Amino acid sequence: SNVPGNYELEFSVNDGELTTTEIISVWVTPDAEIKILPLGDSITEGLSVLDDMTGNIVSLQSYRYRLWQKLLDAGSNFDFVGNNNTTLFGDNPPPEFPDYLDQTFDPDHEGHSGITADGLLSVLPALQIQYDADLVLLHIGSNDMLRGVINELPTESVGSTIVEIGEIIDTLRSENPVVTILLATPIPSIHDTKLPELQAKIRTLATATSTAQSKV
Numbered sequence: 001s002n003v004p005g006n007y008e009l010e011f012s013v014n015d016g017e018l019t020t021t022e023i024i025s026v027w028v029t030p031d032a033e034i035k036i037l038p039l040g041d042s043i044t045e046g047l048s049v050l051d052d053m054t055g056n057i058v059s060l061q062s063y064r065y066r067l068w069q070k071l072l073d074a075g076s077n078f079d080f081v082g083n084n085n086t087t088l089f090g091d092n093p094p095p096e097f098p099d100y101l102d103q104t105f106d107p108d109h110e111g112h113s114g115i116t117a118d119g120l121l122s123v124l125p126a127l128q129i130q131y132d133a134d135l136v137l138l139h140i141g142s143n144d145m146l147r148g149v150i151n152e153l154p155t156e157s158v159g160s161t162i163v164e165i166g167e168i169i170d171t172l173r174s175e176n177p178v179v180t181i182l183l184a185t186p187i188p189s190i191h192d193t194k195l196p197e198l199q200a201k202i203r204t205l206a207t208a209t210s211t212a213q214s215k216v
Contacts, residue, residue: 035131040115047088064107139186158198
């Protein structure tokens, strides 16, 4: 917008069970650019994988492409930031991101396939000093709950994962005390995990950590 003032952004996220709509207020100066950091695991990164059942390649752009389209439709002035600009595809063809409204997709993100909350926490301080995000889209915790279920790695508890996500929020605020964090409840899994318990505790964590200065 070319008019300064307090603007509301509405985000809707469906975790497979319910849709959560969050409206956040952002003060915008003329032509101010909102820096958005997509942060998390493979849901953020996107990937191309071989479906063992069908033998077909399944390409997942991640939510970033559709969000980018919606923000363009809304006329928003924004910039996705992060050190990554690719998806995980190995030997498979990568997902396609067609141009939209004569714009080329902004691929920047900080998604790391397979990363856990403690893994993200360990690398985040070195990563975030490279950009000053106004808005962080955080999806983390799925891989913590999958440890010991789809592999033989030591399991992670819901309690320890919640503590680590809280520390991630603190770390983000250490760089930008007024950052807005959209904290996702991890998407459901076909595996028998503790994800439902984690989802419930993440909702509680968001309420407990949100402040007037830095909303979660």
